[in-house]
Amino acid sequence: TDTMLEARLQTTNRNTQNSRETSLWSSGFGMKLEAVTPFLGKYRPFVGRCCQTCTPKSWESLFHRGIMDLGFHNAILVKEENTRFRGWLVRRLCYFLWSLEQHIPSCPDAPQKIMESTGVQNVIAGRDPGGAGEGQVPELVKKEVQRILGHMQAPPRPFLLRLFSWALLRFLNRVFLSVQLHKGQMKMVHKAAQAGLPLVLLSTHKSLLDGILLPFVLLSQGLGVLRVAWEPRTCSSTLRALLKKLGGLFLPPEANLTLDNSEGVLARAVVRAAMEQLLVSRQPLLIFLEEPPGVQGPRLSALGQTWLGLVVEAVQVGVVPDAMLVPVAITYDLVPDARCDAYHASAPLGLWTGALAVLRILRGSGSSHRACVRVHLAQPFSLQEYTINARSCWGSRQTLEQLLQPIVLGQCTVVPDMEKEQEWTPATGPLLALKEEDQLLVRRLSHHVLNASVMSSAVMSTTIMATLLLFKHQKLLGEFSWLTEETLLRGFDVGFSGQLRCLVQHTLSLLQAHVTLLHVHQGDLLVVPRPGPGLTHLAHLSAELLPAFLSEAVGACAVRGLLAGRVPPEGPWELQGIELLSQNELYHQILLLLHLLPQDLLLLQPCQSSYCYCQEVLDRLIQCGLLVAEETPGSRPACDTGRKRLSAKLLWKPSGDFTDSDSDDFEEAEGRFFRLSQQSRCPDFFLFLCRLLSPLLKAFAQAATFLHQGQLPDTESGYTEQLYQFLQASAQEDGFF
Structure with a gap:
């Protein structure tokens, strides 16, 4: 007993001493120090800040420190307290009463305003060159305008919206445990909406449910009816008719006709007028910047750039002084409509097909299998501010073909200049009809917003487990x-x-x-x-973690590429750590990887220099402990501050003499060398980073092998089909997803 009391007294004294030290340490800084494990979720990074380089005013004005202290809100948790009424019956009808209390503004005169717009009236009167009014009866042209407008949109039906919100609320509570929304992010969006400018939400596209879930969440938060720009190919005619009454927008097929076609001119005039009326009425608009799930091709959506180009054009013309852009992302534990063959499905979704899918989801959902959803609203920023700052920092640019053609033909062996613009984003079609400079602005803005959306997305537990x-x-x-x-x-x-x-x-x-x-x-x-589809599904889930480790993964693959020619890959870690890696070699290897990897995967910000990205990759490798700075034998130490070394640089010179600028002396940078760290955890972490990019690099290696085996057909599509079949056969043989 005496021993226990003595041990307890020593423990108490030790805790008292530690608390005194903590209080003394914290008193000097005015803060309370507390040891908290990040995994517990008590302190989390606040993500979603807009770019300080492109939008410094928005970065400062639409954010304040108190936002980070706010917690999360479950958007589908509706109780008696969310209504104005109380009682036993209200607790059972709270979903229905909540849907009745939602504010749904009406705009019955929208079609008339579109018909009276200047662009449409010029086409009807035949004053527009090549317009539909030349040689035609104005009454017939008006009927054609009404037909195109009916195909594009319809006035929202308040009763149908309330009924759909009630049914959707019950459906979401059966399928998901929660739909989390950060209160601080929502507060930033409300603050941007109070400025009197239209809100344009630019979102990623993980599921077909996104276009229904996002309007419901924002309607419940008091932002009004959200107009959603849908992809016409993903919906049947019956489903399009229903979605238009719920606030959906669809692009008329005539808008993609050639520029000299009269029907195309009329359709584009109607689309522009509808967009102008939408922005003037300050109705929030949702545009998906990614292709729908299951569509093969580039990540960036051509249709999304088309809608964004209409917004940019309306602001430049002066229809509205400015627009607030909000990057949006939705992350799921498991996407409800993601079946094994969903990534190759191309048939449009019908009304009855969607109803059967809903019934299948409800039947398969249980209390132990319900997933969670996070809705991320990044910091809004001004479109006008971004346009002004983006144009001021543009330099010379070349297409991807101009960059790589000399290397393919063997005329150049050096790495091309990465500062040139790689314009390989697909063209958005004749709808925009914008200048080349404005089209480049839309592409840069799309990449910038998509980067912000991906960087603000949360990593779900299924993603970590699949990885x-x-x-x-x-x-x-x-x-x-x-x-x-x-x-x-x-x-x-x-x-x-x-x-x-x-x-x-x-x-x-x-x-x-x-x-x-x-x-x-x-x-x-x-x-x-x-094996099989299950392995492929896990691979799609693990890809959501790649943005968090992308810089380190690119750096690890660059280091492994340098060491492959010196040390066998299966050699011991100690042998690989002997080799010295110069900074110039690492830069060169990282630039090669930046050219090889798809831009839709890297999502580099247009305002960020590629050489700054190389330095960021190198800094990340040093911070995580994989690389250690090493000074070569015989070189002057970096910490040497002898008088002979600094005397020539610290001499006073006339104010106009810039002949000996410090920025022209790269001797110190070129003399930096690194080697792999010999810590015990480094080999496993290094291999983990390399494996994150191994599926994509393996596909490139198989494609290079195919170049020596494939037979060149008459068409490009035939050669692509041969490559796809070769990659599929190689994946099945190797068992590699």
Whole structure:
């Protein structure tokens, strides 16, 4: 007993001493220090700040420090307190009463304003060159305008919107555990809406449910009816008619005709007038910058750039003085409509097909298999401010063909200048009819906003679990905690919180259709991915984690590429750590990877220099401990501040003499060398980073092999089909997803 009392007294004294030290340390800085594990979710990085380089005024005015202290709100949690009434009956009818209390503004005169717009009237009167009014009866042209407008949009029906909101609220509560929305992000959007400018939300596209979920969430937060620009190819005619009454917008097919076609001129005039009326009425607009899920091709949507180009054109013409752009992203634990063959489906979704899919989702949803959803609203920024700043920093630019043609033909062996603009984004069609400079502005803005949306997206628990199963797969509990902390330390948020064991159990229950659980001795559980479609699904989930580790992954692959010619890849880590890597070699290898990897994967900001990105990659490798600075033998140490070294640079010179500028002396930068760290955790982390990009680099390696084996057909599509079949056969042989 005396021993226990003595030990307890020592512990108490030690805790008192530690608390005194903490109070003394914190008193000097005016803050309270507390040891908090990031995994617990108590302190999370606030993501979604707009670019300080392109929009410095928006970066400062639409954000304040108190936003970070606000928590999360479950958008589908509607109780008695969310209505004006109380009582036993209200608790059972709270969904219906909540839908009745939503404010839905009406705009019955919108078609008349579109008909009276200047552009449409010029086409009707035949004053527009090549317009539909030349040689035609104005009454017939008016009927044609009404037909095009009816194909594009319809006035929202308040009763139908309330009924649909009630049904959707019940559906979402059956399918999802929660739809989380950050209160601070919503506060920023409300502050931008109070400025009296139209809101344009630019979103990623993970599911066909996005176009229904986002309007519901923003309607519940008091932003009004959200007009959604839908992809016509994904919906049947019956479903389009329903979505138009709920606020949907569809591009008429005549708008994609040639510029000299009279029907195309009329359709484009109607689309421009409808967009102008929409912005003037300050109705929020949602545009998807990504292609719909399942569409093969580039990530950036041509239709999304078309709608964004209409907004840019309206602001430049002066229809509205400015518009507030809001990057948006939605992340799911599991996408409800993501089936094994959904990535190759091209048939449009019909009304009855959608109803059957909803019934299938409701039947398969249970209390233990319900997923979570996070809606991310990044910081709004001014379109006018971005346009002015973006145009001022443009330089010379070349197309991707002009950059790579000399290398392909063997006329040049050096790395081309990455500062040139690589314009390989698909053209948006004749609808825009903008100048080349304005089209470049739309492409740069699309990349910029898509980068902001991806960087503000939270990493879900299923993404972390899929990455561990594919690339590490050791002790799931320990690795899950480690990967979560590494993600948070890189400035990315996570879409979950709670106890570690419960999180892993819930995640495995969500992925039970794609993994196999094997019970081994002593109660241990072995998790094995299922081959085939299950492995492919895990690969799609793990790709959501790549943006958080992309810089380190590019740097690790560059280092491995340099070491491949010196040390065998299967050689020991100690042998690889002997080799010195110069900074110029690392820059050169990173630039080669930037050319090889798709721009839709890298999502580099247009305002960021590629050489600054190389330095960022190098800094990330040093910060995570993979690279250690090493000074070559015989070179002057970097910390040497001898008088002989600095005397020539510190001499006073006349004010107009710039002959010996410090910026022209790159001797110190060229003399930097690095080597791989010899810490025990570095080999595993290095291989993990390389494996994140290994599926894509493996596909490029197989494509290079195909160049020596494929037979050149008459058409480009035939050659592409041969390449696709070769890659598919190679993947099946290697068992590589």
